[in-house]
Amino acid sequence: MNFLPYAVAAYLLVIGLYGIVTSRNLIHMVVCLSVVQSSTYVVLLSIGFRSNATAPIFVDIPVGTRAVDPIVQALTSTDVVIGVTVSALLLALAVQVHKRSRTLDPNSLSSLKG
Amino acid sequence: MSSSVRSTVFFIGAAGLAVFLLWGLAGLPDFGNFRGDYGLLLNRVGVEQTSATNIVAAVTFDYRGFDTMAEEFILFAAVLGTALLLRAQREEEEEPAEDMAQDRRPPHDSDAVRELCLGLVAPAVLFGLYVVAHGHLSPGGGFQGGVVLATAPLLMYLAGEYAGLRTLSPRTVVELAEGTGAAGYVGVGLVGLAASVSFMKNFLPLGRPGDLLSSGTILVLNFAVGFAVAAGFVLLLTEFLEQTLEVRRRSRA
Numbered sequence: 001m002n003f004l005p006y007a008v009a010a011y012l013l014v015i016g017l018y019g020i021v022t023s024r025n026l027i028h029m030v031v032c033l034s035v036v037q038s039s040t041y042v043v044l045l046s047i048g049f050r051s052n053a054t055a056p057i058f059v060d061i062p063v064g065t066r067a068v069d070p071i072v073q074a075l076t077s078t079d080v081v082i083g084v085t086v087s088a089l090l091l092a093l094a095v096q097v098h099k100r101s102r103t104l105d106p107n108s109l110s111s112l113k114g
Numbered sequence: 115m116s117s118s119v120r121s122t123v124f125f126i127g128a129a130g131l132a133v134f135l136l137w138g139l140a141g142l143p144d145f146g147n148f149r150g151d152y153g154l155l156l157n158r159v160g161v162e163q164t165s166a167t168n169i170v171a172a173v174t175f176d177y178r179g180f181d182t183m184a185e186e187f188i189l190f191a192a193v194l195g196t197a198l199l200l201r202a203q204r205e206e207e208e209e210p211a212e213d214m215a216q217d218r219r220p221p222h223d224s225d226a227v228r229e230l231c232l233g234l235v236a237p238a239v240l241f242g243l244y245v246v247a248h249g250h251l252s253p254g255g256g257f258q259g260g261v262v263l264a265t266a267p268l269l270m271y272l273a274g275e276y277a278g279l280r281t282l283s284p285r286t287v288v289e290l291a292e293g294t295g296a297a298g299y300v301g302v303g304l305v306g307l308a309a310s311v312s313f314m315k316n317f318l319p320l321g322r323p324g325d326l327l328s329s330g331t332i333l334v335l336n337f338a339v340g341f342a343v344a345a346g347f348v349l350l351l352t353e354f355l356e357q358t359l360e361v362r363r364r365s366r367a
Contacts, residue, residue: 002145010135014128021124022117048153051146056157056169059251059324063161069153070160070169074178077170078185081257081343085192088350092199095357099203107117 005046012039026094026104030087037083041076048072165320166250166329174255175332175339179314182335183299186342190296193346200353223274231273235282238266246340250329256336260343267348276359283352288345295342302331302338 012035019032048069054061056070098104143149156169156177166172174182242263249255270279306315314331321328 003139005145006139006142010132010139013135014132017128017131018124021120046145047143048148048150049146050148055253056153056160057167057252058157058161058169059167063158067157067169069148069150070156070173071150071153071178073170074173077174077255077257078182082185082188082192085189085346085350088354089192089195089199092196092353095354096199 009039009043024105030090044072044076161323165323166332167323171250171255175335193349197353200357228273231269235266235269249336250332256339257343260340263344264347283348288348291341292345295338298338
């Protein structure tokens with residue numbers, strides 16, 4: 001069994017989490033979160049892959065040609081769009097944090113301010 | 115929590131996670147031989163049932179159309195949240211964009227960048243519309259084409275024309291497009307409900323597979339999503355740009 005694509009997904013997940021935990025900058029943290037998220041793209045697309053198959057687009061190939069799974073591809077495009085908008089929301093939060101406390105280092109944000 | 119304690123906690127947690135991940139991954143279908151019944155079935159009957167030759171689009175906008183509506187509203191909510199977070203706060207005021215350091219000479223504008231970006235604005239709009247309109251035929255669709263459309267105002271900004279960006283995408287038009295796109299999606303679903311018995315029913319004539327005007331509501335929904343995504347991205351872009359260009363901390367009087 002070819003294990004590599006799944007191992008890549010697991011690696012991306014863990015390395016992204018490591019980045020989030022050790023991050024010293026909120027913007028860096030948002031980028032790490034998108035690395036974690038990209039592991040879900042890899043895992044979805046590798047599950048749906050079929051060897052020697054083409055894309056599930058039957059515009060110039062006959063229906064019945066061996067094609068990869070269309071459902072996980074639709075899920076991945078959903079995933080990408082959500083990822084981008086959530087990143088934008090988090091970056092907006094980072095802007096506000098910087099305005100209020102003049103720092104982006106999460107370690108300096110230990111106390112709550114009203 | 116000190117950073118060394120935090121790393122220790124993380125490594126213990128990560129070790130546990132790795133065990134579960136490997137266990138779970140070992141149970142996944144063999145790479146390259148996936149036998150998902152639904153995917154195989156849709157690849158066989160999708161073209162006939164929906165007239166869309168892009169089965170991914172058929173899944174997104176027809177078979178799973180209801181889920182995509184929820185996704186569209188996640189996008190809507192995230193854009194709304196960003197706009198709320200980045201509006202002028204109590205202690206800030208907005209003022210027209212101008213140079214903050216009057217004595218500093220700005221770097222000379224690069225004519226090459228300017229001409230290239232301005233020249234690419236019209237092709238970006240055209241290509242975006244093409245990707246949206248052909249979503250049911252070939253790779254692309256509302257989400258992808260919407261992002262391409264949103265690059266046009268960005269190119270305008272890169273060309274050094276911030277005023278041009280605002281002219282190309284006036285606030286009211288962008289907000290209207292965002293709302294109309296999201297509401298249009300629900301509207302198509304409701305018309306489907308009225309025309310037959312189920313929400314999101316594909317009630318328009320399906321046409322011939324491969325034609326531009328085919329696949330019924332999938333084409334309409336692609337446009338609704340395309341406008342919503344393009345407007346959403348332009349809103350995000352202008353909110354972040356305003357943050358650096360127009361919003362200033364109110365000077366203490």
